[in-house]
Amino acid sequence: MEYSKLKSQLNWAWSVTKGYRSGVLLYCTLQVMSLGFSLAFIYWSKQAVDISTGMRPGALKITLVYIIACVFLSVLTGVASTRINEYVRIKVNIQLQNSLIWTQMTTLWQQAKQWHTGDLLVRINSDCSETTQMLVSSVPSFLVTCVQLGASLGFLWIMDPMLAMMILYITPLFLFSKLYYKKMRNLSKAVKKAESLFGTVLHENLKNRLLIMGLRAVKVRWKKILASQDSLFQLKMNQLKFSTLTQVIIKLTFNGGYLLAFLWGIYRLHGNEISYGTMTAFLQLVGRIQMPILSMIAFIPAAIRSQTAIERLMVLYEGEKESSGRAVKTTPPLRLTMENLHFRYEDRNVIEDFSATMETGKPTAIVGVSGKGKTTLIRLMLALIKPDKGSLFIESGTGKIDVSASTRNNFAYVPQGNTLFSGTIRENLLLMNPSASNKQLSEALNIACAEFVFSLPDGLDTEIGESSSGLSEGQAQRIAIARALLRDCGIWLFDEITSALDLQTSRRLIDNLMTAGKDKIMIFVTHDMLLADSCPQVIRLS
Numbered sequence: 312m313e314y315s316k317l318k319s320q321l322n323w324a325w326s327v328t329k330g331y332r333s334g335v336l337l338y339c340t341l342q343v344m345s346l347g348f349s350l351a352f353i354y355w356s357k358q359a360v361d362i363s364t365g366m367r368p369g370a371l372k373i374t375l376v377y378i379i380a381c382v383f384l385s386v387l388t389g390v391a392s393t394r395i396n397e398y399v400r401i402k403v404n405i406q407l408q409n410s411l412i413w414t415q416m417t418t419l420w421q422q423a424k425q426w427h428t429g430d431l432l433v434r435i436n437s438d439c440s441e442t443t444q445m446l447v448s449s450v451p452s453f454l455v456t457c458v459q460l461g462a463s464l465g466f467l468w469i470m471d472p473m474l475a476m477m478i479l480y481i482t483p484l485f486l487f488s489k490l491y492y493k494k495m496r497n498l499s500k501a502v503k504k505a506e507s508l509f510g511t512v513l514h515e516n517l518k519n520r521l522l523i524m525g526l527r528a529v530k531v532r533w534k535k536i537l538a539s540q541d542s543l544f545q546l547k548m549n550q551l552k553f554s555t556l557t558q559v560i561i562k563l564t565f566n567g568g569y570l571l572a573f574l575w576g577i578y579r580l581h582g583n584e585i586s587y588g589t590m591t592a593f594l595q596l597v598g599r600i601q602m603p604i605l606s607m608i609a610f611i612p613a614a615i616r617s618q619t620a621i622e623r624l625m626v627l628y629e630g631e632k633e634s635s636g637r638a639v640k641t642t643p644p645l646r647l648t649m650e651n652l653h654f655r656y657e658d659r660n661v662i663e664d665f666s667a668t669m670e671t672g673k674p675t676a677i678v679g680v681s682g683k684g685k686t687t688l689i690r691l692m693l694a695l696i697k698p699d700k701g702s703l704f705i706e707s708g709t710g711k712i713d714v715s716a717s718t719r720n721n722f723a724y725v726p727q728g729n730t731l732f733s734g735t736i737r738e739n740l741l742l743m744n745p746s747a748s749n750k751q752l753s754e755a756l757n758i759a760c761a762e763f764v765f766s767l768p769d770g771l772d773t774e775i776g777e778s779s780s781g782l783s784e785g786q787a788q789r790i791a792i793a794r795a796l797l798r799d800c801g802i803w804l805f806d807e808i809t810s811a812l813d814l815q816t817s818r819r820l821i822d823n824l825m826t827a828g829k830d831k832i833m834i835f836v837t838h839d840m841l842l843a844d845s846c847p848q849v850i851r852l853s
Contacts, residue, residue: 319625320618320621320622320625323621323625324442324445324446324621327403327406327407327442327443327446328403328446328447330406331399331402331403331406331447334395334396334398334399335396335399335447335451337392337395338392338395338396338399338451339451339454339455341388341389341391341392341395342388342389342392342451342452342455343455343458344384344388345384345385345388345389345392346455346458346459346462347462348381348382348384348385348388349381349385350462351377351381352378352381352382352385355374355377355378355381356378356591357591358374359371359374359375359378360591362374396447396448396451399447400443400444400447400448403443403446403447404439404440404443407439407442407443407624408435408436408439411434411435411439411624411627411628412435414627414628415431415627419695419696419697426627427507427511427514428511428514429507429510429511429512429513429514429515430507430508430510430511431627432510432514433506433507433509433510434507434620434623434624434627437506437620438503438620438621438623438624439620439624441616441617441620442617442620442621442624444613444617445613445614445617445620446617449610449613449614449617452610453610456610494553495553495611495612495615496615496618496619498546498549498550498553499550499612499615499616499618499619500619501546501549502543502546502547502550503616503619503620503623505539505542505543505546506543508539508542508543509536509539509540509542509543512532512535512536512539513536513539515532516532516533516535516536518778554612638717638718638719638720639712639715639717639718639720639721640720640721640800641705641707641709641712641718641721641801642707642801643671643707643708643801643830644671644705644706644707644721644801644802644832645670645671645706645707645708646668646669646670646671646705646706646832647668647669647692647703647704647705647706647714647802647832647834648667648668648669648703648704648705648706649665649666649667649668649688649691649701649702649703650666650701650702650703651664651665651666651700651701651702652664652665652666652691652698652700652701652702652703653665653698653699653700653701654684654687654691654696654698654699655699661683661684661687662684662687662688662691662698664701665684665688665701666701667850669802669832669833669834669848670832671801671830671831671832672829672830672831673847673848674825674828674833674834674835674845674846674847674848675832675833675834675835675846675848675849675850676835676836676837676842676843676845676846676848676849676850677834677835677836677837677849677850677852678837678838678840678843678849678850678851678852679851679852679853680853683852683853684852685806685836685852686806686836688836688852689724689726689804689806689836691703691714692714692722692804692834693719693722693724693804694714694715694716694718694719705718705721705802720798720800721800721801721802722798722800722802722803722804723743723795723796723798723800723802723803723804724795724804724805724806725791725792725794725795725804725805725806725808726791726806727806727807727810727836728807729778729779729784729787729788730787730791731775731779731782731787731790731791732775733775733776733777734774734775735769735771735772735773735774735775736764736767736770736771736772736773736775736790737752737771737772739775739790739791739794740752740755740756740771740790740793740794740797741797742794743794743795743797743798744797744798744799747797749771751797752771752793752797753765755793755794755796755797756789756790756793757823758792758793758796758823758824758827759789759790759792759793759796759820759823760789760812760816760819760820760823761786761789761790761792761793763786763789764790775787783811784811785811785812785813785816787811788808788810788811788812789812789816789820792805792808792820796827801831801832802831802832802833802834803824803828803831803832803833803834804834804836805824805833805834805835805836805837806836806837807836807837807838807839808820808835808837808842809821809837809839809841809842810838810839814841817839817841817842818841821841821842821845825845833846
């Protein structure tokens with residue numbers, strides 16, 4: 312089971328690098344070349360020392376030229392590989408983030424609702440970054456490091472097999488043990504979970520800060536922030552304690568290895584068994600061996616954290632996605648029909664054996680107390696959720712079409728509450744019809760009783776802040792209605808569109824919509840009895 316899970320993670324990780332594998336390969340190639348030049352530097356350094364001390368004949372000037380060339384080429388290939396790697400890392404990270412964001416934006420509501428926005432932000436930012444770093448940088452660097460370790464050990468073995476064996480023997484290989492892996496994995500999972508919890512609390516506090524102030528709940532919500540931070544801090548301290556212990560052991564071992572190489576070299580140098588050049592090569596090679604080992608050890612906790620991150624990202628792909636079929640336009644639709652619809656959430660039935668027909672030129676009001684299925688009906692009409700039983704279809708002159716994501720472009724939808732985006736009023740309006748002319752914008756605003764826009768200092772180019780800051784709730788509501796009307800379609804679906812309006816404006820808006828929508832299928836989900844009484848068909852949910 313564990314092997315199957317790991318294999319699945321590796322396959323997924325491999326798929327993430329699609330399109331950029333040649334860049335990763337080029338990075339590895341340049342890194343190996345840089346390694347080759349650095350080992351050549353050690354060789355020619357040994358030669359230079361031996362020539363200068365008279366231990367061997369040779370042209371010192373040419374040897375020094377070789378040394379300088381090795382340094383220059385090693386630096387050049389190292390810088391080039393780093394630049395290529397950073398470019399690939401950024402591109403892969405963007406690709407992965409975009410893939411996850413698109414997946415969440417197209418996941419059916421039943422699956423998408425299980426993820427809190429704050430948690431998603433942590434995963435899309437932190438987990439994507441860790442995963443990308445591991446796939447594009449850490450794993451290739453680990454492979455290059457293995458080559459470096461093998462080459463350095465081989466070089467040292469040629470000069471002194473005994474020293475090579477001693478250096479390798481004292482390496483803290485215990486860090487590769489199953490106990491170490493399990494401990495690091497559990498700590499990593501706990502930290503990731505705490506980070507998501509903190510992200511959730513933080514997102515809610517910032518998003519609802521005005522509401523929190525209005526409820527005089529600042530202290531209560533602040534305590535929740537502090538509690539989540541404290542939990543995260545304690546877990547990170549546990550990580551730090553374990554990491555510190557292993558680092559102490561590593562550093563003591565490595566310093567011991569360097570001391571061993573130094574003493575062994577002095578002993579052999581004293582016995583005239585090696586030259587001064589060989590002694591300097593010993594010391595350089597020990598560093599070249601210990602640094603790769605240190606990198607390989609540091610790779611382990613990073614790999615464990617990344618494995619946890621990969622698990623957290625993979626589950627975001629598991630929800631059912633909308634079909635990406637071609638949009639179907641019915642012009643004009645004659646009626647919207649629901650037959651024997653059933654729908655239940657996990658804990659309760661919401662809609663049972665519901666049937667209704669909404670026709671062109673016959674505005675329909677859907678009324679009922681909260682919790683009786685009005686919002687659920689809207690989601691079914693927009694194909695955001697699927698009925699458990701029954702059918703829902705649009706009838707036109709050419710026949711029947713089942714409601715699906717492909718028929719959503721037949722609806723001009725105004726959701727309840729504040730639904731404007733940050734940006735200008737013009738940008739919000741053009742969301743439904745990017746090619747709309749100024750005349751069309753003006754007509755939609757007039758029908759929606761949103762003429763006030765033209766009296767604003769910047770008119771249509773007035774900036775709207777987060778949560779429509781700068782506008783009243785009623786103003787934002789009317790702009791949202793105008794935005795929906797700009798879509799050229801046959802069904803108008805409005806949810807509580809008069810909830811933030813005064814009586815006079817509500818009456819004017821209702822009259823405008825009834826006139827402008829006489830050839831539309833108009834559906835009003837509402838508690839407003841003035842609006843309901845204006846509709847020839849009223850459906851009461853009970």
